[in-house]
Amino acid sequence: MTDVVRLDAVSKVYGTGQSAVAALREVTAGIPQGSFTAVMGPSGSGKSTFLHCAAGLDSPSSGSVKLGGTELSGMDETRLTKLRRQRIGFVFQAFNLVPALTVTENITLPLRLSGSRVDRAWLREIVSRVGLDGRTGHRPAQLSGGQQQRVAIARALMTRPEVVFGDEPTGALDTMTAREVLRLLREVVDGMGQTVVMVTHDPVAASYADTVLLLADGRIVDTMTAPTSERVAERMTRLGAWV
Structure with a gap:
């Protein structure tokens, strides 16, 4: 399989001198196209830094x-912002929806920000796939937490990204709702051929993935x-210091 995302010998150090902290140490990993990968590890293991570097939200020290091939x-930040907007989808724990906008407006916001045309047929398909038919005119306050996260997933898919990154996407949801969202992410991979990378602390969430990368002390162990x-x-x- 082709790797959609590839990290080679990636290290990330915060600070300098005596106060320097190595968040990632020589990490090499490939994320295959059409796969669901979970990234796990104890607090301070480097999993958030892994996601930020892989998604172009932060630059590695080395x-x-x-x-893809890019x-x-x-x-520079201008080119990275454009790349993230066009080629990467994001789903966060806090949903990050705009309260004043409807479901449709939230889903299409990335396209409007980049001045791109909205493909109405694709919008209808995504809305149907994530189970939001009949909710498109609602605002976030009129939706449950699970429905809000479905809007966030639809927004992430709207630009037909090469990869969707989830940062604890079920962290703010109750157990039953979390499973619904995880089943949806699984369907996004299996039914749409999407690539998903999800940071999680939850072993149940990780069990929905094809592969789990386990980090400790900044390394994939x-x-x-x-x-x-x-x-x-x-x-x-x-893992790591916990052994």
Whole structure:
């Protein structure tokens, strides 16, 4: 399979001298096209930094990050912003919807910001796939948490991105609603051929992925395929300094 995202020997150091902290240390990983990857690790393991570097939200101190054939390292912020808007989707724990806008307006906001035309047929398909038929005129305050996260997922898909990054996308949801959102992300991969990378602390959430990357002390220390929540939870107790 072709790698949509590729990190080669990526390190990220915050601060200098005595106060320097290495958040990532020589991380190499590939995210295959059409796959669902979960990134896990204890607090301070580097999983958020991994996502930020992979998604072009932060620049590595050394190493290479590629989206498709495009090298992100060394790009200026203007070019990175344009690339993120056109080629990457984001789903966050806090939904990040605009309260004054309707569901349709929130979903199409990235296209409006970039001055791009809205493909109405694609919009209808996405709205249907994420289960928001009949809700398109509502505003976020009129929706449940799960419905708001569905809007955020639809917004992430609207630009037909090469990869969707989720940062704890179920972290603010109750257990039942979280499972609905995870099933939707699974369907986005299986039914639409999308690539999803999700940072999570929840072994149940990770079990929906094809592959789990386990980080500790800024390094990938294990890769688990066909994960179950039990195997992930057990492995999480034996990571890095916790061993």
